[in-house]
Amino acid sequence: MTGRFVPDNATPAPSVVAAQLTLGALDIDRVPWWAAQWLSEGIDGPALRELAGLGTRDQAVYDLLPAAMAEMAIDLPTGQVAAAVVIFNDLAAMCLVGRADERWVAAKVEEVVVNSDYAPEVVALPLGKIWNAPDYWGGEWLPELRELIRKACQHQLHLDGPNHGS
Incomplete structure (x- = not known):
């Protein structure tokens, strides 16, 4: 990658x-x-x-x-899913605080999914579900696509529950 x-x-x-x-x-x-x-x-x-x-x-x-x-007392994640969760959580946090835009996050998510050989468990993660978003970038759906990615970021970080709103 x-x-x-x-x-x-x-x-x-x-x-x-x-x-x-x-x-x-x-x-x-x-x-x-x-x-x-x-x-x-x-x-x-x-x-x-x-x-x-x-x-x-x-x-x-x-x-x-x-x-x-x-x-540094950092454990290497055991397996693709655990590693994807760490990366996806980081991407989601960066997006939600404005350190990364939705397009960049979508591209990085796609890289993780491709690098995992499209592992179903990685694709099933909240951010994994938007792995093909770069295919739709630039079309008339751009505002909706940005919102979809932001919502996936919130879901990835469990910020979409009843105590957090959407």
């Missing part, structure tokens, strides 16, 4: 990177930068420091990342 899961060069949470690793969707070129950012945020550990010092496209990223995640 070639797309980044963060807009505007933002640094993803370590848990999102762990999910990307699990899905085989890791942007290896960005990992050393993210590790450096995590260090600047006060997270520390020998593997994380070493990871931050690596060059891009370095195979050692894959070797060090699990140890760095362990240092």
Whole structure:
């Protein structure tokens, strides 16, 4: 998977990177930068420091990342569905606070679904259900499509229940 899961060069949470690793969707070129950012945020550990010092496209990223995640007390998700949930929750939160627009979120959801080989359990997730939304982008249904994606984001985060409204 070639797309980044963060807009505007933002640094993803370590848990999102762990999910990307699990899905085989890791942007290896960005990992050393993210590790450096995590260090600047006060997270520390020998593997994380070493990871931050690596060059891009370095195979050692894959070797060090699990140890760095362990240092940060981040568990790698077990399986595609667990990884998709982490990524979808992050995408939904970014959309609902205005850090990512609906079109970008839809494109990232499609990447996750494709990377999971259209796993039925991933497609069944609230955001997974909109995986083909990019196919309809740009048509007369744009306002409805944006609203559909926002509602899927709310549902993904369980913000559409009786106590939250829609």
